[in-house]
């Protein structure tokens with residue numbers, strides 16, 4: 001009798017795992033602490049501005065967790081923990097953005113979709129597997145397929161309802177930070193907005209209130 005109960009429990013567990021869709025080897029929501037970002041570098045702001053270019057072709061080599069950490073910090077890292085202020089400005093410090101990381105080839109990080117958590121500088125697991133492939137299919141731009149990692153900057157439309165421009169402006173600030181940080185690290189990126197945001201949101205199961213504003217593939221130049 002006991003064996004039958006155990007067997008039924010195992011079958012139920014298997015069914016639930018498969019019906020959940022994505023690979024669930026790390027629980028959705030599990031937090032991965034990122035390495036501490038560096039607050040100094042070898043490239044001046046002036047040089048980074050001079051050299052910033054949209055880069056759509058990347059070396060076939062992995063990104064490190066240190067590079068991912070630095071890029072995410074540039075996009076939305078907390079710089080004043082007391083007030084929760086970040087690297088990019090935000091109208092009334094309301095922070096309309098969420099940055100997602102789609103990892104394909106990042107050393108020490110499973111392929112999958114992750115949400116950047118600015119407070120605590122961590123990644124929350126959204127789903128494991130080739131979600132970057134789904135993003136590429138929905139957005140249809142080849143740098144997404146080839147890049148080892150891709151950022152997606154989403155805006156909370158409900159939170160920004162009073163003035164949706166604010167979330168677009170904020171995305172511009174965050175994206176430019178990523179471009180400049182990329183120059184300093186020898187990484188290339190490009191902002192992309194030429195896609196069907198609704199199709200992209202559906203393909204990667206974004207929360208209903210979040211609109212995809214920018215997609216930024218990132219890779220070594």
Ligand SMILES: Cc1cc2nc3c(=O)[nH]c(=O)nc-3n(C[C@H](O)[C@H](O)[C@H](O)COP(=O)(O)O)c2cc1C
Nearest residue numbers: 052053054055056141143190191192193194195214
């Ligand atoms: C709002 C916006 C949308 C863009 N969308 C795309 C895009 O969908 N795909 C792409 O490859 N580049 C895109 N770009 C990048 C531009 O093509 C690029 O910035 C422009 O050619 C100037 O080159 P530079 O960034 O190297 O100075 C976009 C840029 C902006 C500002």
